[in-house]
Amino acid sequence: MLLMMAEVLRFGQVAEALPESTFWAFLDFQQSHVSWVGCSLHDLIQPSFSFLVGVALPYSIASRAGREQSRTMMWFHTFRRSLILILLGFFLRSLHKEQTNFTFEDTLTQIGLGYPVLFALGFRSERVQWAALISILVGYFIFFAAYPLPGLYFDWAETGITADWEHNLTGFAAHWNKNTNAAWAFDRWFLNLFSRESPFRFNGGGYSTLSFIPTLGTMILGLIAGKWLKNNLAGSSLIGRYLVTSAVLFAVAVLLDLFGINPIVKRIWTPAWTLFSGGWCFLLLSGFYFIVDIKQNASWFKLLIVIGSNSIAAYILADTLAGFINHSFRIHLGQNYDVLFGEAYRSLISGGLVLLIEFWVLYSLYKRKVFIRI
Template sequence: MSTATSPLEARPVSVVTLSPTPPAATRLQSLDAYRGLIMVALAFNGFGLAATARNYLKATPDSGFWQAVLHQFEHVEWAGCGFWDLIQPSFMFMVGVSMAYSYLKRQREGHSWSRMFGHAVTRGIILAALGIFLISNSRRTTEWSLMNVLTQIGLGYPFLFLLWGRSLRTHVITAVALLGGVWALYSFFPHAGIDVAKGAPNVGVSASWAQANLADVKPAWHKNANVGHAIDTGLLNVVTRPEPFVFNSGGYQSINFIPSLATMLFGLMCGEMLRSGRTPRRKFVLLVLAGIGGLAAGTVLGWMGVPLVKRIWTPSWALYSTGWCCLILAALYAIIDLRQWRAWSFPLLVVGMNSIAIYSMGMMLRGWTAKTFQTHLGDDVFKVFGANQAPMVQATAVGLVFWLVCWWMYRRKIFLRI
């Protein structure tokens, strides 16, 4: 995610007061819960578990438990997958699922195709602009970067709309073309790769990092030495910048929006299936099968030399991460929509129905909120359970403040949408 971090459902930016909350029967409540689950993870900053794990590993570096926690709650360095790496694919996937419902509703309200397309283009522009605005927070000048999750969604959203309402066959062919085209773009780029033994310090890749993370990776997929990096060094220097763009420290690329469009398309396909006339049990089974198929396809591509790299959204990553998204949604669908066990999901729904609001708070107010706690309760307020647990206490306290704001908005039927 760049760093992961966004949502989302869309409609022109407005703060609206709704009379009753839309009845459960008109919404896919499991999707709201899924969105809420991801937003809680982000707003609570992973409950500070990554920083807490690092604290414990300083004293006990061989602790398998804390190594596992750290792996799940921070992005992997390059190839591989942990829970934290599934945040951005979940956003992308849910955008597609939501589209299957939202534009059908607009169509039934009498909106013409051209009006809906104009709305999709507007939404894409607003999301991209909001992403740039949020990542520029606290910086001296505008950060013209296209790697943020909101910006990536915005770039792909109008193209996703063009696929809305098309046949399953068209969707499958388009997904194959997108991922196959990305594979070809990377694989046949003539100047890819670095000397793993020496690294490439000029693009932020040290020799030790390269040897630890790129030894088994083909040159086409090397960090900051691939076609995506080459495009960005030209594209991102078109705008006036205080300093020329040389490389992205995380290895993220602007053209990630192309393969991530396939992730959104997979979500659209799942959304169309979920709103079909199939029985709920059949829908659950299809989601599970799609999840298993995505995991298997991504893994096989990885064995064939296309590594699972979220930071450049490799085709194998698009398939593998979609598999996990399908399984997560399937589990929530089975519990909430199939079994009707809904009461437990209320804390997630509060956030899931105001994802833009809590995402923006997390991006802009996390540091300020933590500092305010310390101003009024003392610098050691987060060390109540000891220094090692301080990151966990801080992240939970700050996240709870954001959740309470969303709860207040929910009770007053105020929903911020794009």
């Protein structure tokens, strides 16, 4: 959530103003999504959020069972949560539009679509959960691999890219190219079932509705990690299990990518991406667990605790209020209030002030023990 909120700092603008600086170029890369194959720090935001949904589920189920809530009521709450997440995704994607923007690639919508299946798996054995993960990834792989590649007379104008786009893959990996794949073809049918300002042809970023299926795989990895955590394994044993799992996921993902079997692409959430990002999630969780739980250094992360305690509120703040706050500062402080340290750094000043206001809101909620949950 902090990384997403920090987008207002606009490191890319600083890097553009200071083209000779490798420091700002590095920060710009880490705050941007890679064009297609690969990974930046920013690309790990959505899988981390999805992974933690899975981690939290065993605790949620145990809490509700402890209150003697019936399975029927649990399912009612699950479907309600799923629907709210989907509708909230529609709302955020429709801001500044002329009508409802029915699109399903938003993080909240993707989680909402897969959440009922995740909930069902929460009551099953770990073996069933691993089997479900493998089935999802293998099935999704076959779905893409079976879709035909563009032919000689393919109309590239319908994809938003050209046949010689620099990030296009060749060989078997071309089945996972931008806006020429099976998920793109599905959206060309599915999204046009809804009322739209104009017919859907392609998503400019290459994102797709069906990515919720492998995203469910990420949530299942989180579910398994959460179950291990809740089982109160000895600290060293748990960290060891997390690290081994991380290493295996990394190894399989990188080999799939290197041999051209399945590329690591976040934008369409390839099976290799599910494994690769899952490896990072296990690694990050083990690191935080070691520092916070074993070494008892929770105070180091007070900032993150405040933001994470109201993650939905943080998500909505970042999507809705940043522009309003910035515009208000320009009205009351002057249009050029943020050139204090020069034109190159103005986004750091304006963005930093927006971040302070957003954190103040979240801290106020935290102090008053107001936590927005779905």
